[in-house]
């Protein structure tokens with residue numbers, strides 16, 4: 001039985017991971033009482049006692065743990081932004097390339113992808129690899145997230161009714177997901193990224209508009225379908241995108257659905273990724289990586305519907 005400790009288990013991401021692992025007979029969950037859950041020595045002791053520790057903490061707190069457990073046997077999955085492009089860390093998006101599952105399975109340090117990044121990288125990487133998007137292309141990414149993406153503080157703001165129905169942010173183009181989108185999406189030129197948060201708790205759509213030529217829409221669709229042909233948690237929709245896309249449609253699942261909309265005759269297309277920001281965009285992806293690291297079937301404890 002594998003011993004697993006979730007550091008930050010009562011936070012938004014930690015709680016969802018705990019729910020996904022509850023009841024699993026192959027996992028012994030180490031838990032700290034409420035009065036010890038922020039005590040650094042208790043947390044380090046729990047990490048060191050675990051086979052795998054999953055860090056669901058702010059970046060600085062995650063860095064502190066990573067440094068302190070150096071030299072110990074524990075394997076780490078870090079849900080924070082701290083190590084997503086760091087040397088020695090494997091990016092935890094299992095569908096990134098045909099080899100990524102094997103690389104995650106053998107890794108001691110896995111960084112869990114950001115929610116927006118998961119959608120953007122899933123759309124971009126196969127197209128860059130297929131030569132349909134140049135690494136230095138001028139790429140724009142727009143997205144809308146449910147407010148749970150902002151963690152406990154943003155949830156409180158929306159639930160207190162003090163937030164507007166929707167806001168756009170990241171207006172300075174410094175959003176924390178841009179480095180990982182570039183590195184793992186295969187881009188050499190920084191994309192323009194315009195995220196937003198709507199007044200709904202959970203769910204996400206990432207959109208990439210692009211100019212296309214004759215036949216390109218079918219090529220885009222088929223490059224995505226080829227990359228994800230054997231992926232249980234990434235689906236590529238056949239044919240035109242639906243007239244309306246609902247960001248909440250895949251909530252509660254670990255599924256991400258990709259669509260290609262547009263019209264070759266009009267020379268315009270939009271790529272869409274629909275996902276649960278707390279599912280495939282966070283906790284579901286962490287459990288998927290954990291399963292791979294433990295040699296369990298990738299889908300154990302995860303739902304597609």
Ligand SMILES: NC(=O)C1=CN([C@@H]2O[C@H](COP(=O)(O)OP(=O)(O)OC[C@H]3O[C@@H](n4cnc5c(N)ncnc54)[C@H](OP(=O)(O)O)[C@@H]3O)[C@@H](O)[C@H]2O)C=CC1
Nearest residue numbers: 008010011012013056057058061079080148149151152282
């Ligand atoms: N929400 C999301 O969609 C996603 C979040 N993430 C990442 O996961 C991490 C956690 O985010 P999220 O769950 O949203 O955040 P939350 O604010 O919901 O939860 C963070 C948890 O960590 C606890 N915590 C904070 N500082 C410390 C510390 N020094 N020692 C121990 N515990 C601490 C908090 O305690 P307290 O309860 O007392 O505040 C809280 O329970 C972040 O790095 C975030 O970037 C990743 C993917 C998606």
Ligand SMILES: CC(=O)N[C@@H](CCC(=O)OP(=O)(O)O)C(=O)O
Nearest residue numbers: 079081114115116145149150197
């Ligand atoms: C709505 C909202 O605020 N979202 C967060 C990202 C959520 C997420 O996936 O990110 P991390 O794993 O990188 O924390 C933000 O824009 O900072």
